[in-house]
Amino acid sequence: MVTDGDALPAIRNPIPAAVGQAWVERLAASECPALTTRRRRREEQTGASHDPIVWVEARGANVVDADGNRYVDLTSGFGVAFVGHRHPEVVAAVKRQADRLLHALGDLHPSDVKIELLERLCALAPWPQARAMLSLSGADAVTAALKTAVMATGKTGVVAFEGSYHGLTYGPLAVSGFADRFRAPFQAQLQPDVHFATWPGDGVSIDAALRTLPEDWSGIGAVIVEPIQGRAGVRLPPSGFLQALQRSCEKNGALLIVDEIFTGLGRCGAWWRSVGDGVTPDVICVGKALGGGLPVSACIASDEVMRAWGAPDREAIHTGTFYGDPLGCAAALATIELIEREQLVDRAAARGDALAAALCAERLPGVLEVRHAGMMLGLQLETPMKALTLSRALLERGYLVLPAGTSADVLQLAPPVTVSDAQLGGFVASLQGVLEEP
Numbered sequence: 001m002v003t004d005g006d007a008l009p010a011i012r013n014p015i016p017a018a019v020g021q022a023w024v025e026r027l028a029a030s031e032c033p034a035l036t037t038r039r040r041r042r043e044e045q046t047g048a049s050h051d052p053i054v055w056v057e058a059r060g061a062n063v064v065d066a067d068g069n070r071y072v073d074l075t076s077g078f079g080v081a082f083v084g085h086r087h088p089e090v091v092a093a094v095k096r097q098a099d100r101l102l103h104a105l106g107d108l109h110p111s112d113v114k115i116e117l118l119e120r121l122c123a124l125a126p127w128p129q130a131r132a133m134l135s136l137s138g139a140d141a142v143t144a145a146l147k148t149a150v151m152a153t154g155k156t157g158v159v160a161f162e163g164s165y166h167g168l169t170y171g172p173l174a175v176s177g178f179a180d181r182f183r184a185p186f187q188a189q190l191q192p193d194v195h196f197a198t199w200p201g202d203g204v205s206i207d208a209a210l211r212t213l214p215e216d217w218s219g220i221g222a223v224i225v226e227p228i229q230g231r232a233g234v235r236l237p238p239s240g241f242l243q244a245l246q247r248s249c250e251k252n253g254a255l256l257i258v259d260e261i262f263t264g265l266g267r268c269g270a271w272w273r274s275v276g277d278g279v280t281p282d283v284i285c286v287g288k289a290l291g292g293g294l295p296v297s298a299c300i301a302s303d304e305v306m307r308a309w310g311a312p313d314r315e316a317i318h319t320g321t322f323y324g325d326p327l328g329c330a331a332a333l334a335t336i337e338l339i340e341r342e343q344l345v346d347r348a349a350a351r352g353d354a355l356a357a358a359l360c361a362e363r364l365p366g367v368l369e370v371r372h373a374g375m376m377l378g379l380q381l382e383t384p385m386k387a388l389t390l391s392r393a394l395l396e397r398g399y400l401v402l403p404a405g406t407s408a409d410v411l412q413l414a415p416p417v418t419v420s421d422a423q424l425g426g427f428v429a430s431l432q433g434v435l436e437e438p
Ligand SMILES: Cc1ncc(COP(=O)(O)O)c(C=O)c1O
Pocket: 078, 137, 138, 139, 140, 142, 165, 166, 167, 168, 226, 230, 231, 259, 260, 261, 262, 263, 287, 288
C-alpha cells in the first residue's frame, strides 16, 4: 500500500472507518482528556468531524491509516520527516545500531556514535570551534540553550517574542509568546523574568519592533528567536531584523539564541536560516528533522560560550538518562549524511520556490498571501478558524496539512523535501477544488 512514498492519495474508506473508529474510541478512553476535548471543540466550531486518522505505516511522503487509506503528508509529521518518512538509509542505520548497542552511560561513559554526532554537529555550526549538548526534544534543546545563557552571562532575564513557540516544558513555555492561554494555568511556576517584544512584519516595521525591546538590559542574558515563526503561521520577519537583534545583543551583553528547531537543517533552503540571513547567533537549537524520525535534538554554541559550563568548580549539572542515545545518534548521522550528499538544502530552496509559485499562479480564492522560505509555507487565509475546515476537507481528499496561527487563519505546509511533483500538483488541484466549493 505504501509504495516508495511518492504515490498519490487513495482514500477508499470513510475517515475514520470501522478500524480507525475503534482506535479513536480507545484513544479517547486512555489519552489525556485535553486532546479529546480539543477535537470536540473543533467539531463544534466547524460542524465537521475532527476524529484523527490513526497512522499505521509511512514511507517518503505517504502515510497509511488503520482503515487502509493512503495520504500525502505535507506536514512531515510536524517538520520531522524532512528527508521523508522511514528513509531506507536512516532505517538501515538504526537497524545496524540496534544490532550493536541500544543504550550507553550518557555523559559518563558515552557511545561512539554519540561522539561522532557531536563532532558532526560542531562541524555544521557557524563558529570555527563549537560544542554541542544532545537531548531528545526541541524543548530539551531550548532548555539547554536558556541554561547556557545563564551560565555564560550570569543573567537570568530573557527577551522573547509575541507569537513565538519554543516548546511546552517549563523553561521553553515561559519564553513562548504563542498564546497566553498556554502559559496561564502554570504562570506561578514559570520563570517571571521574561520580556515579550513585538514581532515585526504585517505593518510593524523593524524599528517599531525594536522599540519594544526592554529599556533596561541589565538583567537580560538572552534573546531567543525563531528565524521564522512557524507555529504562529510562518511569519517571516523583514530582512535585516535578525541582524538588528544581533546588534542589540552585542551592545547589551546578551546572547542571541536562535531556535532553528523547525527552520534548520535545510528546511528553509539553508543549513541554518539565521546564518543564511547573515547572522551568526551565539547559540543554535536544533531538533525535529535531525533524527530523520527519531527523537534527538541539540543545543550548539561556540566553544567560547559553552566554556561557561566547564569551570573547574562545576559539576555536570545538566544531563539526562537518554540524552545522546545511540539509536537517535545513528539516525541523526544518517540524516545529516543524506542532506549533504543529496544536496537537499538546495533542493528544498528550489522546490519550495516552485510550490509557492504554483500556489500563487492559481489565484486561490480566500488565500490572501503565500509566504514561504524553502519547504516551509504558510497560506494566509481570509478568516480565522478557516484553516481547521480546510485542513479537514483536504484530509478527506488525502492531503495532510496543519492549521497554524493563534486563530487558525493560516494553512501550514512543511512537506518532505522528497515529495514528488505529482503529489504537489495533486495537492494544488485539491486545494483549489476545496476552496472553490460553495
Ligand atoms: C521553533 C520550535 N521550537 C521548539 C519546538 C518544540 O519542540 P518539541 O515539540 O520537540 O519539544 C517546536 C515544535 O514545534 C518548534 O517549532
